[in-house]
Amino acid sequence: MNWYTESWSDECKFSIAYDEKINSEKTPFQQIDFYKGKEFGTFFTLDGLMMVNEKDEFIYHEMIVHPAFATNPNIKRVLIIGGGDGGTAREVLRYKSVEEVVMVEIDERIFRLCQKYLPVTAGGIEEEPRMTLKFEDGLAYVKKAPDASFDLILVDSTDPISVGEGLFTIEFYQECYRVLRNDGILINQHESPYFTEYAENMKRAHKKIKHIFPITHVYQYHMPTYPSGHWLFGFASKVYDPLLDLHAEDWKKFKIQTKYYNTELHRGAFCLPNYVREALVDGE
Ligand code: SAM
Numbered sequence: 001m002n003w004y005t006e007s008w009s010d011e012c013k014f015s016i017a018y019d020e021k022i023n024s025e026k027t028p029f030q031q032i033d034f035y036k037g038k039e040f041g042t043f044f045t046l047d048g049l050m051m052v053n054e055k056d057e058f059i060y061h062e063m064i065v066h067p068a069f070a071t072n073p074n075i076k077r078v079l080i081i082g083g084g085d086g087g088t089a090r091e092v093l094r095y096k097s098v099e100e101v102v103m104v105e106i107d108e109r110i111f112r113l114c115q116k117y118l119p120v121t122a123g124g125i126e127e128e129p130r131m132t133l134k135f136e137d138g139l140a141y142v143k144k145a146p147d148a149s150f151d152l153i154l155v156d157s158t159d160p161i162s163v164g165e166g167l168f169t170i171e172f173y174q175e176c177y178r179v180l181r182n183d184g185i186l187i188n189q190h191e192s193p194y195f196t197e198y199a200e201n202m203k204r205a206h207k208k209i210k211h212i213f214p215i216t217h218v219y220q221y222h223m224p225t226y227p228s229g230h231w232l233f234g235f236a237s238k239v240y241d242p243l244l245d246l247h248a249e250d251w252k253k254f255k256i257q258t259k260y261y262n263t264e265l266h267r268g269a270f271c272l273p274n275y276v277r278e279a280l281v282d283g284e
Contacts, residue, residue, distance in 0.1 A: 040053040054120055155187065195228055221269060
C-alpha cells in the first residue's frame with residue numbers, strides 16, 4: 001500500500017492510500033502529481049497539497065457555484081479564476097440560462113492533465129460553445145477586463161502562497177469589484193478556521209474584502225480531504241444578501257440535481273460557529 005501524506009499542521013498529518021502514481025511533472029508554476037486509488041479514485045496534488053479527488057470534489061464544486069445562483073437566479077456572464085480542473089465550470093454550465101463563462105487558469109497543464117485523467121471534472125468543458133478558456137494569471141486578466149462585464153466571479157484558487165498569492169490581494173478584490181456589474185457577486189476560496197496557518201489566511205482575506213464590498217459573508221462546507229475538513233467560501237456582493245435575497249423556489253425551478261447543496265443547507269452554511277465569527281471580527 002502506497003500512502004500520500006499531507007501535513008495539515010506541524011503536529012497533524014493526513015494520509016490516503018493510492019495504488020498508482022499516474023503522472024508527475026513540474027511546470028513553471030507548480031509541481032503537479034496525479035494518483036489513483038480505490039477509495040478516493042483519481043486525485044491530484046499541487047506542490048504536495050490535495051486539490052481534487054473523485055470522492056469529494058462534488059462538495060467543493062457545488063458549494064462554490066450554487067449559493068450565488070440561488071441568491072441571483074438571473075446570472076448570465078460568469079468569470080472563473082483558477083478552477084483548472086474544470087469542476088467549477090461544469091457546475092456553472094448546468095444553468096442553461098448562463099450565456100458565457102470565461103475560465104482564467106494560470107497553468108494550462110492542469111486543465112490538459114484533468115482532460116486526460118479526471119474527465120469527471122474536465123470532460124466536455126472545452127467543447128462547450130459558451131466556454132472561453134484563458135491560460136494566464138487571474139490578477140493580470142481582471143486588471144485588463146472591462147468595467148461591469150460580469151455578474152458573478154468565482155475564485156477557485158489555491159492557497160495564498162506562490163502563484164495563488166495575487167488572488168488574495170486588495171488590488172485583486174478591487175479589480176473584481178470594478179469588473180462586476182452593479183448587482184455582481186464575488187465568491188472566493190476562503191481557507192479554513194481550524195488550523196492556525198489557514199485561519200490567519202481566512203482573517204486576512206475577510207479583512208480586505210470587507211473594506212471593498214458593502215455586503216460580505218463567509219459560508220462553510222464539509223470538505224473531508226482538506227485540512228480539518230471545515231472549509232469556507234467568501235460571499236461578497238454589491239446589492240444581494242445571500243440570506244435576505246435567497247430565491248429558494250426560483251432556484252428549484254432550475255431542476256438541477258445536486259448531491260450536497262440544497263436551499264435549506266444554504267441557510268445553515270451561513271450560520272457560523274462562535275469561534276469562527278469571533279475570529280472574523282477580531283481580524284477586521
Ligand atoms: N479546490 C482547490 C483548493 O481549494 O485548493 C483549488 C482547485 S483549482 C485546481 C486551483 C487552481 O488555481 C489551480 O489550477 C492553479 O493553477 C490555479 N491558480 C493559482 N493561482 C492562479 C492565478 N494567479 N491565476 C489563475 N489561476 C491560478
